[in-house]
Amino acid sequence: MASAAARASLSLIPTTSSSTSRTRSPSLPTATRFFYSPLRRMGLSAAATDPLLSLHAGSNFRSLIKGCGKASRWVVCMAKKSVGDLTASDLKGKKVFVRADLNVPLDDSQNITDDTRIRAAVPTIKHLIANGAKVILSSHLGRPKGVTPKFSLAPLVPRLSELLGVQVVKADDCIGPEVEKLVASLPEGGVLLLENVRFYKEEEKNEPEFAKKLASLADLYVNDAFGTAHRAHASTEGVTKFLKPSVAGFLLQKELDYLVGAVSSPKRPFAAIVGGSKVSSKIGVIESLLEKCDILLLGGGMIFTFYKAQGLSVGSSLVEEDKLGLATSLLEKAKAKGVSLMLPTDVVIADKFAPDANSKTVPASAIPDGWMGLDIGPDSIKTFNDALETTKTVIWNGPMGVFEFDKFALGTEAVAKKLAELSGKGVTTIIGGGDSVAAVEKVGVAEVMSHISTGGGASLELLEGKQLPGVLALDEAIPVPV
Ligand SMILES: Nc1ncnc2c1ncn2[C@@H]1O[C@H](COP(=O)(O)OP(=O)(O)OP(=O)(O)O)[C@@H](O)[C@H]1O
Numbered sequence: 001m002a003s004a005a006a007r008a009s010l011s012l013i014p015t016t017s018s019s020t021s022r023t024r025s026p027s028l029p030t031a032t033r034f035f036y037s038p039l040r041r042m043g044l045s046a047a048a049t050d051p052l053l054s055l056h057a058g059s060n061f062r063s064l065i066k067g068c069g070k071a072s073r074w075v076v077c078m079a080k081k082s083v084g085d086l087t088a089s090d091l092k093g094k095k096v097f098v099r100a101d102l103n104v105p106l107d108d109s110q111n112i113t114d115d116t117r118i119r120a121a122v123p124t125i126k127h128l129i130a131n132g133a134k135v136i137l138s139s140h141l142g143r144p145k146g147v148t149p150k151f152s153l154a155p156l157v158p159r160l161s162e163l164l165g166v167q168v169v170k171a172d173d174c175i176g177p178e179v180e181k182l183v184a185s186l187p188e189g190g191v192l193l194l195e196n197v198r199f200y201k202e203e204e205k206n207e208p209e210f211a212k213k214l215a216s217l218a219d220l221y222v223n224d225a226f227g228t229a230h231r232a233h234a235s236t237e238g239v240t241k242f243l244k245p246s247v248a249g250f251l252l253q254k255e256l257d258y259l260v261g262a263v264s265s266p267k268r269p270f271a272a273i274v275g276g277s278k279v280s281s282k283i284g285v286i287e288s289l290l291e292k293c294d295i296l297l298l299g300g301g302m303i304f305t306f307y308k309a310q311g312l313s314v315g316s317s318l319v320e321e322d323k324l325g326l327a328t329s330l331l332e333k334a335k336a337k338g339v340s341l342m343l344p345t346d347v348v349i350a351d352k353f354a355p356d357a358n359s360k361t362v363p364a365s366a367i368p369d370g371w372m373g374l375d376i377g378p379d380s381i382k383t384f385n386d387a388l389e390t391t392k393t394v395i396w397n398g399p400m401g402v403f404e405f406d407k408f409a410l411g412t413e414a415v416a417k418k419l420a421e422l423s424g425k426g427v428t429t430i431i432g433g434g435d436s437v438a439a440v441e442k443v444g445v446a447e448v449m450s451h452i453s454t455g456g457g458a459s460l461e462l463l464e465g466k467q468l469p470g471v472l473a474l475d476e477a478i479p480v481p482v
């Protein structure tokens, strides 16, 4: 256990009463539609005019705006149109090009090892089937250079058919006369899965001629590929220039509702937990979350750069020497903003980077030479759990340690278990993609979380405050009453 002296030497920044000292806005409950609006012109609060929120946030903007005390009965919202906005008559008999992210892991025998992304795509497709649309389903798989059989979408057909309750037809290409014939013979409620759209280099180059060929297959476009929404590719962005309407699918909406809506206007206290290997890959996320959260808990390999920046010895732990100044400035920024930034007080160290390494727990201020920190220690787990106890919203991105090795997985598993417990008490728990999703699944608590993102890079970019081209390209909805 870390001593009081060790704690002090880490200069933990104490929790502040930030929730009273900072601008607050009403919280956004989960939304089913999302809108953005020129809110600044309406003179709304800082939180309401958050550029991200104004771009992507949920329909309960209505309550947000009401909460801001504005009397306007109508707000001219530039909203993203949703597949849920389309009526049965908009869809019946229509050919709908659906871009999903079916980029699932396959083993050497081409078996799907995790079908999460297929399951996540199902609600939108089922909605279209139920409304008599003809679904032309498109996705990429992996990063093929030209036609590469091991990246074919064929292995997905049985699982997709099972989940949808219809026999999915598979095309051998994604454009061309054979595909056109299959589209022409597609019945209402039928599903045609196009071959991997990345077999054409024009996809990633977003070539208009290729996008036009994809678009020519259909009458309207639905983008439900959240995991690929950060890519301006032909099937995610280019195609929208040739297909109207171009609308958002249910998964895309849900991801935005949580990763933008719930994060930009959270129920407070709002805690963010950021881990992973390097501080350099999380700078954007940390800086962006510092603007929004009340508590920031850091773990993973990045903590050693923070320790070193504070003058501690870190043995042979992972350190980014060129980011020491940045670590110091992030600590200062947290302090200035009244965010309670907490670093682990103790760590589990190893004598080598291996699953069978010798290990022991030491105060973070006492890492011996030749040893490396691979997990947060029990004292830190307790401190983190206590800090999370009163939160109302928690977002987590990145593991607390090398969770791939059982000996160093306890910190990550403890966070997963704590979030599951909080979820059961009504706390909004958001798992922001990447390895933390794998950790939550390993612990078997995925089902109880409020939201588990299907995006790796896309969720990271959203959390960094970036705009996603696949979202920006979609049509805007009609004004909504408030
Ligand atoms: N103390 C540590 N030393 C070295 N590596 C660590 C340490 N703690 C965690 N890691 C490693 O960090 C990796 C995850 O880091 P990464 O930044 O990729 O996280 P992520 O954001 O969850 O993943 P993704 O990049 O897929 O979104 C894991 O493989 C884990 O083993």
Ligand SMILES: O=C(O)[C@H](O)COP(=O)(O)O
Pocket: 101, 103, 142, 143, 227, 228, 231, 455, 456, 457, 458
């Ligand atoms: O797995 C992902 O993150 C998405 O499917 C996007 O894949 P990409 O990084 O190859 O564009």
